[in-house]
Amino acid sequence: xxxxxxxxxxxxxxxxxxxxxxxxxxxxxxxxxxxxxxxxxxxxxxxxxxxxxxxxxxxxxxxxxxxxxxxxxxxxxxxxxxxxxxxxxxxxxxxxxxxxxxxxxxxxxxxxxxxxxxxxx
Numbered sequence: 001x002x003x004x005x006x007x008x009x010x011x012x013x014x015x016x017x018x019x020x021x022x023x024x025x026x027x028x029x030x031x032x033x034x035x036x037x038x039x040x041x042x043x044x045x046x047x048x049x050x051x052x053x054x055x056x057x058x059x060x061x062x063x064x065x066x067x068x069x070x071x072x073x074x075x076x077x078x079x080x081x082x083x084x085x086x087x088x089x090x091x092x093x094x095x096x097x098x099x100x101x102x103x104x105x106x107x108x109x110x111x112x113x114x115x116x117x118x119x120x121x
Contacts, residue, residue, distance in 0.1 A: 001105075003093050004048035007060070011040025039063050047097065050106020057097035064091035 009019065014037030017024050027033045039060060046056045064087050072084030079085040102108035 001048055003090070004044045006044075007040055007090060008044035008048065011037045011042070011044055013037075015041055036063060036067070047094075050102035050108050053102035053106060053108050054098050057094040061091050061094035061098060064088075064094065 012018050013021055014025055014027060014033060025033070027037065029038070040063075043056050043060045046052055047060070068084050068087045068091065072079065072082040072087055075082035079088050
């Protein structure tokens with residue numbers, strides 16, 4: 001949930017300039033950065049709620065891989081030097097969520113539990 005909340009803030013900063021960035025971003029919604037903001041805001045919200053966790057996590061891991069290779073890797077090979085360590089962490093956390101699925105507090109879990117209970121009545 002903390003990872004999702006942090007990810008949402010990356011998206012809201014791109015889309016709504018909240019929290020305010022040192023230099024305000026003026027992005028086009030249908031640009032690569034605008035689409036990233038939408039994915040981060042609403043994909044992060046989906047992960048926070050635990051809905052469609054596996055496919056959303058897969059999509060967001062891919063977004064982070066693209067971000068790393070396009071933006072950070074050209075600066076330096078080492079994530080600590082190219083400011084991409086948070087991008088790498090997000091990517092691998094999302095890959096983990098894709099494999100592990102949502103936790104017991106998720107909407108996905110509630111739906112699955114309800115289906116299981118209904119089939120055994």
